[in-house]
Amino acid sequence: MRSEQPTTLVREHQTGTATAVAHPNIALIKYWGKSDERLFLPRTDSLSMTLDIFPTTTRVQLTAGTQDTITFNGAPATGEAERRINAFLELVRERAGRTERAVVDTENTVPTGAGLASSASGFAALAVAAAAAYGLDDDPRSLSRLARRGSGSASRSVYGDFAVWHAGTDDLSSYAEPVDAAAGLDPALVVAVVNAGPKEVSSREAMRRTVDTSPLYEPWALSSTDDLTDMRAALGRGDLAAVGEIAERNALGMHATMLAARPAVRYISPASLTVLDSVLQLRRSGVLAYVTMDAGPNVKVLCRRVDADRVAETVRAAASGGAVHIARPGPGARLLDEDTR
Numbered sequence: 001m002r003s004e005q006p007t008t009l010v011r012e013h014q015t016g017t018a019t020a021v022a023h024p025n026i027a028l029i030k031y032w033g034k035s036d037e038r039l040f041l042p043r044t045d046s047l048s049m050t051l052d053i054f055p056t057t058t059r060v061q062l063t064a065g066t067q068d069t070i071t072f073n074g075a076p077a078t079g080e081a082e083r084r085i086n087a088f089l090e091l092v093r094e095r096a097g098r099t100e101r102a103v104v105d106t107e108n109t110v111p112t113g114a115g116l117a118s119s120a121s122g123f124a125a126l127a128v129a130a131a132a133a134y135g136l137d138d139d140p141r142s143l144s145r146l147a148r149r150g151s152g153s154a155s156r157s158v159y160g161d162f163a164v165w166h167a168g169t170d171d172l173s174s175y176a177e178p179v180d181a182a183a184g185l186d187p188a189l190v191v192a193v194v195n196a197g198p199k200e201v202s203s204r205e206a207m208r209r210t211v212d213t214s215p216l217y218e219p220w221a222l223s224s225t226d227d228l229t230d231m232r233a234a235l236g237r238g239d240l241a242a243v244g245e246i247a248e249r250n251a252l253g254m255h256a257t258m259l260a261a262r263p264a265v266r267y268i269s270p271a272s273l274t275v276l277d278s279v280l281q282l283r284r285s286g287v288l289a290y291v292t293m294d295a296g297p298n299v300k301v302l303c304r305r306v307d308a309d310r311v312a313e314t315v316r317a318a319a320s321g322g323a324v325h326i327a328r329p330g331p332g333a334r335l336l337d338e339d340t341r
């Protein structure tokens, strides 16, 4: 397939224009809290699985115009989204020592409110496309560091399957890289949408408030280090039960830190708890199924691929009509040949 040509070949033919695709990721060991907001340096390491559903495709074309033109699903980007993409392009220009503005066209396939942050796939796709269009380094580590400056979790979507993001201490040392998992793991992630409405507190603000005010934050950050060590070992031996247990305790611990923030940040809703209960019931009946949750009420359930349909059926009933999606490990971000788009 032409889209699998080496990236250098694609770039040679398309100086100044590049299109990239990236997928969302879900953290099994969470990123929650920054040590440097400007550089997007996290307080702790995190580890995620990239999904095979809901890709974002972004085209960056350099232009002689005097400002960036940003289109999101066919409509001009506005507000915070536009501001963040502009700031990101400024950073790319500064690094490349170039001044041309860009026309950015993004198509995001994540259904609104699916509970899958589109900032991870969005900034991973933008980083890969912008780096190619402006001629920046395109090795995975440089791309991961660049994507991080758009949204922390985007640093991990540069890679397929499992990735660990090393917190690091400065811009150079904070990047993600792939993590090996035993072939026998064969996981699926069932996404249960219990509430598709917008969140009351942005994750950025919630993170800041948690770090600044929650007495549970430091103990969680400390235990997260052990969780990461245990998680890497569990992935290496393909132990889905251990992977699930560690992911669940890490995520629920993160939500506990938020509940203890002042004022509290509460993303878990009664509907989330109903799904959590249904997963507990599944486990009691012998199905390996474990929850994780992010900055919203939707619930993601890690299970074996062979159990995914059964898990989806159970959580669909519990999520009272909310949409349910089944994901498997997906590919890393990559450039597309222009005409394959």
Ligand code: DP6
Residues within 6 Å of the ligand: 026, 027, 029, 030, 031, 032, 040, 046, 117, 119, 150, 151, 152, 153, 154, 203, 204, 293, 294, 295
């Ligand atoms: C709960 O990466 O969206 O999903 O870096 O401020 O853009 P910013 O935050 P973002 O936060 C993700 C938080 C999380 C956990 C995770 O993905 O690790």
